[in-house]
Amino acid sequence: MAAIFDQAQAFTNSLDALINNAALQVAKPLVETSVEEWDAVMAANLRSVFLGVKLAYPLLKMKGGAVVNVSSVHAIQTSANIAAYAASKGGLLALTRAMAIEFAPDDIRVNAILPGAVDTPMLRAGLGRGHAGSGDVQTRLDNLARRTVNGRVGTPNEIAHAIFFLADREQSSFMTGQALVVDGGATARLSTE
Numbered sequence: 001m002a003a004i005f006d007q008a009q010a011f012t013n014s015l016d017a018l019i020n021n022a023a024l025q026v027a028k029p030l031v032e033t034s035v036e037e038w039d040a041v042m043a044a045n046l047r048s049v050f051l052g053v054k055l056a057y058p059l060l061k062m063k064g065g066a067v068v069n070v071s072s073v074h075a076i077q078t079s080a081n082i083a084a085y086a087a088s089k090g091g092l093l094a095l096t097r098a099m100a101i102e103f104a105p106d107d108i109r110v111n112a113i114l115p116g117a118v119d120t121p122m123l124r125a126g127l128g129r130g131h132a133g134s135g136d137v138q139t140r141l142d143n144l145a146r147r148t149v150n151g152r153v154g155t156p157n158e159i160a161h162a163i164f165f166l167a168d169r170e171q172s173s174f175m176t177g178q179a180l181v182v183d184g185g186a187t188a189r190l191s192t193e
Helices: 002-011 035-060 083-106 121-129 137-146 156-167
Strands: 017-020 066-070 109-115 179-182
Touching: 002 035, 017 035, 017 156, 035 066, 035 083, 066 083, 066 156, 083 109, 109 156, 156 179
Parallel strands: 017 066, 066 109, 109 179
Antiparallel strands: none
16 A cells, blocks of 8 residues: 555655545354454455555645545444444544544644445345345345335445535535545435334
């Protein structure tokens, strides 16, 4: 990872933004999750952000850049059989707040985005957990869509727009240490309704 920032520093002396978008999800009950699987999820989803920010910090502080950490709605509400993923993404929210406080004197803003169900390869790979019902992939996607307030699964482009908002120094200049939920309203509805 250090080589990436060495290359960036050879090209420029500053970064406007760093987007940390790592995800590894182990879909199995907690008691069946091995220590190695737990550690792999933490390394991919949390340790990578720590290292990325640590290495990017000299470039970010030159002009007061932004850090956007891609967490997940699983950081605030979750489901069965993805405990390691949920814990890593919840830890990322705490790390986001800690970094926002620590980096504020350098005019570096740090925020997190919490996507809900977005049609990505990871979402499709996880449809076998049983949380989206049974049937083919499209039936399961349709089941997820019905659980959102707006009745559909999100697109990667919609998440990219929200990330750009948090990274842009003009649009979100007074935001730091915050978690922006982008989930089609899925977490707005009571699960008992």
